[in-house]
């Protein structure tokens with residue numbers, strides 16, 4: 370009796386695919402440094418229906434293709450946390466407040482007004498752990514993870530995340546949680562993902578080695594009612610400070626940010642190509658000591674500070690496009706700046722870092738303007 374019931378149920382669940390539902394599989398392939406990623410490969414797709422199932426599929430040690438065709442709302446699943454905090458950017462309603470996590474307020478903002486008590490959603494603090502050999506895919510615009518990010522740590526490898534939306538992670542509070550964390554990994558491809566309303570970083574590569582990473586065609590949407598710059602633009606966008614990381618950042622739409630979009634440090638090699646930046650209200654690139662950044666074929670529109678003053682790392686912005694040829698086998702594409710500040714870096718040491726690696730192609734900037742803002746993020750593949 371029970372067996373019969375389950376058989377019938379499975380037939381019913383499988384039926385839609387025979388009536389025109391497109392089989393969900395990875396669209397395209399990774400360009401640049403993570404080009405050899407395969408994720409869950411040809412594993413049979415699983416469709417989690419609860420937050421527990423999603424956590425289990427992502428964290429176990431099986432190669433998996435995990436398809437999301439619904440929203441997974443983690444809000445409230447781990448209760449709330451109450452902590453003290455501070456208001457380094459003021460107590461106005463448009464300002465973010467900081468949680469005193471690991472005594473951050475005490476150590477770094479001793480003069481900021483203190484906030485006696487902050488209660489926030491506990492699920493947001495730490496993302497869902499992702500194991501090796503996983504593909505996480507959303508169907509259409511349905512694959513939404515709300516209230517908790519993804520955490521790719523502990524030396525996992527070979528992970529594809531495509532066409533999902535990660536959102537609403539304690540956006541009022543700095544240290545309320547990150548969108549996607551990579552910190553100790555290799556071969557990770559994040560593609561056509563949208564991130565919005567995040568507490569801390571939208572995407573963060575921490576201090577451990579994250580190896581070869583491709584971040585492509587994503588929408589980093591910084592629009593928020595709570596900002597560290599109190600102006601509706603999120604300060605904590607992209608943070609790449611790993612150890613010997615090689616990061617390809619291509620075709621992303623990075624808008625309504627006010628800083629650190631990206632911040633590059635550690636000894637990261639970053640190829641930023643064909644991204645669309647803007648509008649923004651602060652700096653985009655922050656190039657810290659040890660960073661090597663090749664930025665070509667990007668469009669900046671309405672970006673007052675494409676790169677923060679006082680860059681200590683190496684930045685090459687390809688104003689001399691032919692200088693790239695010997696290192697990457699083709700000329701670079703010049704960046705395009707409209708209603709934007711100056712973006713100029715002439716350190717050709719950057720180019721020697723690319724010798725022999727798989728390097729993403731570069732399209733003309735006109736194609737970036739016409740296609741990136743309308744095709745980046747969820748729902749366009």
Ligand SMILES: *[C@@H]1O[C@H](CO)[C@@H](O)[C@H](O)[C@H]1NC(C)=O
Nearest residue numbers: 430431432500501502526527
């Ligand atoms: C991931 O897949 C590779 C290749 O099949 C395999 O060697 C490795 O053990 C897998 N990793 C895990 C943690 O299962």
